[in-house]
Amino acid sequence: MTSLLQPPTRSSVEVSADLRHRRPLVLVATLGGVLAAVLPLLVCLAAGVVGWFLTEDGAFGAPRDALRVGATGWLMAHGSGVTVRGTAVTVVPLGLTLVCLWALWRIGNRVGDSISGHGPDADRISDGERDWTVPAAAGLFTVGYAVAVAVTGSLAATPGTGLGVSRATTWGFLMALVVGGTGIAVGSGRAAIWVAWLPPTLRAALRTTRAVLVGWLLVGAIALVAAFVVDATTAANVLSQLHTDAGESTLYAGVTAGVLPNATAFAGSYLLGPGFTVGIDTLVSPGAVVLGPLPMFPLLAALPDAGNGPAWAPWLLLLAPLTAFLAVARVQRRHPALRWEEGVVRGLTGGVGAGILFGIVAGISGGAAGPGRMADVHAHALDVTLHAVVSFGLGGLLAGLAMTWWQRRRYLPAP
Structure with a gap:
């Protein structure tokens, strides 16, 4: 009879699952930030060593120099830039930056899942109780990542190369706070609670902004590939004049992959009309192309020929509103809006937000790419x-x- 009065016991599976979501917050969040920095760094260090072996079988320099090159590339992905023999290179390889952002998101998501059992539950949060779990974890995660960037910068710097360690640390701090913090919020389940409080129109506008931005970046990537394919023979001639072997061609391919997002942003800037520069006193736009001597880099084969643009070039300006129209229509087809003001706010806010975000992407895609004229490579x-x-x-x-x-x-009844 007394056995019926005993409380039910939890199974070992339930206890294990509960403990998995209640791991030490300070330890997990801090180590997560460090790990998010170290994993892409290790990839860059390995790429530096492989590149060193592919270049004359490692006959020049030492392995530590290859490791330093890999660390410098990782720091440049955080906006550090580098100065070699008085020549500044400040272009951010956005391909590497995207790898770092992906690592921040994935590991931040795992950290959020590991500490999701901390703090009040959904009912207590709904009652107004404050929950500091995500802010605390995001802060520790960000500090761990920023410290890893600062330590790497201090170790990779040499008297002959100038690295903007403070700038890289600032970039790392912001990247970890925004992307890593968002991943922690999503992984912990708090983001779903917070988003539910937002007005439906605002949620739809954010969805539309993302669709328009992704659609335009896809259009820019297609335009870049098409331009490169048309002048693929020029790129092949550049490689032949450089007398590169298989290993060196692989290095060129790796460097090209690192700046492909930059080139995509430049292609989008070209299609919008203002265009971009590839050197001092140059312009690449649909109306006119003014070029000068260019470095022998195969990706530059995608540039149009110098002179006035073709007669059909102004029609390219219609791609931007058409892309926005299709993206907004696709989102609104999945999430209908039956009120006129809601449809206007969704479409207009989504388009304007995507335009601002693309302007930011175009702004960080350029910088100094070498000595002399190449000190000015940027989108307007x-x-x-x-x-x-x-x-x-x-x-x-x-x-x-x-x-x-x-x-x-379609949906409202006829009067």
């Missing part, structure tokens, strides 16, 4: 932002109105 960020805001905003507004009209006819 302000003009690009203005054109993107107008084009995406117009396309999004028209799509919002058109889809609202169509959905009102």
Whole structure:
């Protein structure tokens, strides 16, 4: 009879699952930030050593020099830049930056899952109780990542090379706080609770902003590939003049992959109208192309020929509003809007937000790429932002109105 009064015992599986979500917050978050920095760093160090062996079988320099090159590339992905013999190279290899952001997101998500059992539950949060689990974990995660960047910068710096360690640390801090912190919030389940408090129109506008931005980056990537394929023989001639073997060609391919997102942003800037520069006193835009002597880099074969643009080039400016129109229509088809003001806010806010974000991407894609004329390689960020805001905003507004009209006819009863 007394056995019936005993409380039910939890199974070992339930206890193990509960402990898995209640790991020490300070330890897990701090080590997670360090691990998110170390994993991409190890990849860059390995790439540096492989590149050293591929270049004349490692006949020049020493392994520590190869490791230092790999660490410098990782730091440049955090915006450090490098100065060699008085020549500054400040272009950020956004391909490596994306790898670092992916590691921050994935590990941040795992950290969030590991500490999800800390703090109040959903009912207590709904009652207004404050939950400091995610802010505390994100802060420790960010500190661990920033410290790893600072330590790596101090070890990789030499008297002959100037590294912007403080700038890289600042970039690392912001990257870990925004991307890693978001991953922790999603992994812990808190993000779902917070997002539920946002107005539905705002959630739809954020969804639309992402769709427009991703769509335009895809259009830029397609334009870049098409331009490169058209002039692929020029790239082959460049490689032949460099007399590269298989190993050195592999190195060129790796460097090209590191700056492909930069080139994609430049292609998007070209399609918007303002264009970009590839050296001092140069311009690459649909209306006119002014070029000078260029370094022998195969990716530059995608540049159009110098002179006035072709007669059909102005029609390229229609791609931006068309892309925004299709992206907004696709999102609103999945999430209908039956009120006119909601359709307008979704389309217009999504387009304007995507234009601002693309302007930021275009702004950080350029920088100094070498000595002399190559000290000025950048997109015209302000003009690009203005054109993107107008084009995406117009396309999004028209799509919002058109889809609202169509959905009102389809879903609302006839009078």
